[in-house]
Amino acid sequence: MQSEPTEQFRSASETTWWTAHRGDGPIVGTAIHNGHAMRSDARALTALTDEERLREEDPFTEFVIRDLANRIVVHRSRFEVDLNRARTGAVYLQPAQAWGLSVWREHPPVEMIEASLAVHDDYYAMLHSMLTAIERRHGRFIVLDMHSYNHRRQGPDAAPAAPDEAPEINIGTSSMDRLRWAGVIDTLMSALGTASIDGRPVDVRENVAFQGRGEQTRFIHEHFPETGCAIAIEFKKTFMDEWTGKPDIRALRSLRALVSSLVPILTETLARQR
Numbered sequence: 001m002q003s004e005p006t007e008q009f010r011s012a013s014e015t016t017w018w019t020a021h022r023g024d025g026p027i028v029g030t031a032i033h034n035g036h037a038m039r040s041d042a043r044a045l046t047a048l049t050d051e052e053r054l055r056e057e058d059p060f061t062e063f064v065i066r067d068l069a070n071r072i073v074v075h076r077s078r079f080e081v082d083l084n085r086a087r088t089g090a091v092y093l094q095p096a097q098a099w100g101l102s103v104w105r106e107h108p109p110v111e112m113i114e115a116s117l118a119v120h121d122d123y124y125a126m127l128h129s130m131l132t133a134i135e136r137r138h139g140r141f142i143v144l145d146m147h148s149y150n151h152r153r154q155g156p157d158a159a160p161a162a163p164d165e166a167p168e169i170n171i172g173t174s175s176m177d178r179l180r181w182a183g184v185i186d187t188l189m190s191a192l193g194t195a196s197i198d199g200r201p202v203d204v205r206e207n208v209a210f211q212g213r214g215e216q217t218r219f220i221h222e223h224f225p226e227t228g229c230a231i232a233i234e235f236k237k238t239f240m241d242e243w244t245g246k247p248d249i250r251a252l253r254s255l256r257a258l259v260s261s262l263v264p265i266l267t268e269t270l271a272r273q274r
Contacts (some may be wrong), residue, residue, distance in 0.1 A: 014039055016075045017119055020130060023069025026138040026270055027263050028131070031065055031146050032083045032123075032216060033058035035075040041112050042080045047105045053079050054245050056099060061146040061235070063252055067260040068144075070134065072127070079103055081116035083123050084147075084214035090120045124219060131220065135227050140273065142184060142266050143230040144259070145216055149209060151236050156243040167205040168197065172212020172232030175221050181229045187269045188231065188262065195258050197239075198251040202258075210234050229270075 014037060036057055038046065046053075062073040074083060079098070082090050091113050092098040134141045149170070151161040160166070169192055173185055185206070192204040212232035220230035239251040 018072055018074045018076070018123065018126075020072045020126065021068075021070065022130065022133075024137075025069050025263065025267060026134060026141040027068060027266055028070040028072070028134065028141060028143045029065030029068040029146060029259070030072045030074075030143060030216065031058065031061035032072070032074045033078050033147055034060070034062040034073055035077050037075050038077050038080045039115070042108070042116065045104050045106065045108060045112070046079060047102050048079065051245065052101065053077055055150065055242055056101070058146070058148040059245065060240060060247055060252055061148055064235075064255045064259045065144070065146055066256060068263065070130075072130070074123070076119060081119050083120060084216050086215050087117060087120055090215075091116050127216070127219070128223060131224060131228060135224060140227045140270055141224075141229070142270060143217075143220055143228065144262070145212075145214070145230055145232045146235070146259075147210075147214075147232065148235045148237050148239075150242045151238070152242055156241070163203070165209060166236055167208050168200075168203040168236050168238065169205075170209040170234040170236075171204065171206045172210045172214075172217070172234065173206060174211035174213050175217045176212070176229065176231075177221070177225070180226075183273055184229050184266065184269055185231070187265060191262060191265050192258070195261075196254070197258065198248070198254045209236075 016037065036054060036059070057078060065071045079092065082092065089097060091108065092103045093107070095102050131141060151166045152158060171185065171189060178185065189204055189206065192202055195202050210232065214232055217230040217232050220228045235255065239255060240247045
């Protein structure tokens with residue numbers, strides 16, 4: 001029996017950075033903002049509650065990629081180290097870096113910052129090694145860089161963000177050679193646009209709420225410019241209550257099935273690009 005998304009926080013420990021699953025095929029899923037765990041020194045110094053951190057993390061993104069043979073799930077909170085920021089900004093030291101939140105009760109000591117940045121360094125070394133192996137086996141690969149975003153920032157009872165500014169699924173492509181990967185992106189947009197989430201039609205648009213300028217996609221396109229297509233995918237948090245953290249299980253199952261259905265479609269599209 002498959003585990004439910006609510007079990008995601010039970011296995012993360014202070015000493016676990018990430019879990020990488022390696023299988024066959026050229027499609028890779030990542031959930032680098034899924035994590036909620038923090039080292040004891042960072043947790044002791046944070047000024048934020050668990051609920052405040054969870055609201056800006058991307059919970060349940062690991063659940064939607066569980067059927068992918070190649071996948072990476074990060075267990076550390078982005079409030080300890082943000083793997084989707086450049087190394088110089090991967091530890092939030094100013095409120096402007098963290099949606100106006102004051103993350104720390106006092107400035108973190110240098111030793112704590114360096115320990116967090118070491119995780120950043122090791123993650124990208126691991127990612128490069130894993131993608132190099134997939135490139136060697138398959139020639140090309142696609143990374144589905146899964147994220148989620150809030151659309152009720154004014155409060156749980158306030159009006160949500162305007163639909164024209166907040167698609168159900170936002171595809172970020174700004175860091176890639178869009179012309180080179182046009183076939184992949186157009187196929188992905190078409191597949192998502194004809195799908196449904198828990199019976200609802202999917203509003204999928206490109207570079208509206210986010211543009212895909214995160215560090216992971218930038219890193220992949222820099223190091224694998226001709227063979228790696230990294231796509232930032234942002235799900236609007238209609239699959240959960242972003243203020244309580246409670247998931248909509250049916251919607252999440254639907255998202256998981258949708259992501260799983262993309263694998264053969266994208267694999268075939270990638271093969272035609274040769």
